[in-house]
Amino acid sequence: xxxxxxxxxxxxxxxxxxxxxxxxxxxxxxxxxxxxxxxxxxxxxxxxxxxxxxxxxxxxxxxxxxxxxxxxxxxxxxxxxxxxxxxxxxxxxxxxxxxxxxxxxxxxxxxxxxxxxxxxxxxxxxxxxxxxxxxxxxxxxxxxxxxxxxxxxxxxxxxxxxxxxxxxxxxxxxxxxxxxxxxxxxxxxxxxxxxxxxxxxxxxxxxxxxxxxxxxxxxxxxxxxxxxxxxxxxxxxxxxxxxxxxxxxxxxxxxxxxxxxxxxxxxxxxxxxxxxxxxxxxxxxxxxxxx
Numbered sequence: 001x002x003x004x005x006x007x008x009x010x011x012x013x014x015x016x017x018x019x020x021x022x023x024x025x026x027x028x029x030x031x032x033x034x035x036x037x038x039x040x041x042x043x044x045x046x047x048x049x050x051x052x053x054x055x056x057x058x059x060x061x062x063x064x065x066x067x068x069x070x071x072x073x074x075x076x077x078x079x080x081x082x083x084x085x086x087x088x089x090x091x092x093x094x095x096x097x098x099x100x101x102x103x104x105x106x107x108x109x110x111x112x113x114x115x116x117x118x119x120x121x122x123x124x125x126x127x128x129x130x131x132x133x134x135x136x137x138x139x140x141x142x143x144x145x146x147x148x149x150x151x152x153x154x155x156x157x158x159x160x161x162x163x164x165x166x167x168x169x170x171x172x173x174x175x176x177x178x179x180x181x182x183x184x185x186x187x188x189x190x191x192x193x194x195x196x197x198x199x200x201x202x203x204x205x206x207x208x209x210x211x212x213x214x215x216x217x218x219x220x221x222x223x224x225x226x227x228x229x230x231x232x233x234x235x236x237x238x239x240x241x242x243x244x245x246x247x248x249x250x251x252x253x254x255x256x257x258x259x260x261x262x263x264x265x266x267x268x269x270x271x272x273x274x275x276x277x278x279x280x281x282x283x284x285x286x287x288x289x290x291x
Contacts (some may be wrong), residue, residue: 001080002030002096002156005073007066008087009037010047014204019088021201027097030054033076034087035069035122037062067168067178074167080159084179088204089113089153095200106194108186109156110149113203129203133195139187140226141235145242146273148263153201155183161191165265177216177222184226211253219246241267245274245281252281252291261285 004022008015015034023033031054036043047057058076062068076080081103085091087112099109113129131149135142165185168178182245187193197287223243230236248263267274284291 001078002027002033002083003073003077003079003081004030004083004085005035005077006032006085006087007035007037007069007073008039008043010041010043010134011087012039012041014088014189015043016235018085018087018090019047019055021093022085023050023052024093025091025096026094027100030096031056031077031079033058035060035073037069047221064170065172065175065178067170067175071167071170074162081155082159082162084155084157085153088206089202090204091201093197098196098200102194102196105192107161107191108150109152109194110154110197111196111201112118112199113151113154113201114199115205116202117205117265128199133197134187134193138235140147140184140229141232141239143180143184144223144226144230144239145235147242148183149195150179150183151203152179153203157186158191161186161189164189171223173218175218177218181222181225194200196221199285211250213250213254216230216247220242238269238272240273241269241272245272248281249280249291252285255290257285257288
């Protein structure tokens, strides 16, 4: 059985789309665990309105970040396979059916997601969040040089691996990168990964989606946690280049063009996957175009 964990906070207006995408799955051996973080809107009424015994609502007053809510869901879950889904995202009807084909061979299954933007004028040229295969060898280098390819709302994770690695890290110094940390821990523990090269869901970019400046420090905290695993001088140099790109993107998103420009320039290296994006970022900063 698939246990689907959906943390939510004041998303009553978006939650039905998420819930119904699960109810409409062509594979029906699932349970849905919605962890409601003391929402002040009508979230509970929306959930109760479905009168579905496969849907459970856990009310949780959470001051420790979304990792704590997901951990509560993991504790309640009865399935052998845990799925994560954000309450503003949703799945295509064949998501579980297709993932079910791989659960006997793999521990960590993930896929692409289509982007749906609340502001239709944005992201005209980017319609999908593409993932990629993760190599068995030197996976630390791959993840920190090429970035996290595993999107939270696409993941299926086996109970076998969860029993080994435990819960998500609730340390607030890793907030918003705790999922990346969780995938790293799973792969380090031997999780067999499967990338399904097709979109099986939708990623919602709401009007309030943004990069917070504090994410620079949180990403650095994650990098520092694992930097000892990367020993090649060449790889360390590329990892640092990618960190500069990451910082540049956050500065750029927040309108700090000069700081963003400096970081984009530092990140330039034709061997990185973000080289072309760094060049585009430099041009946009010079023209004072915010992304």
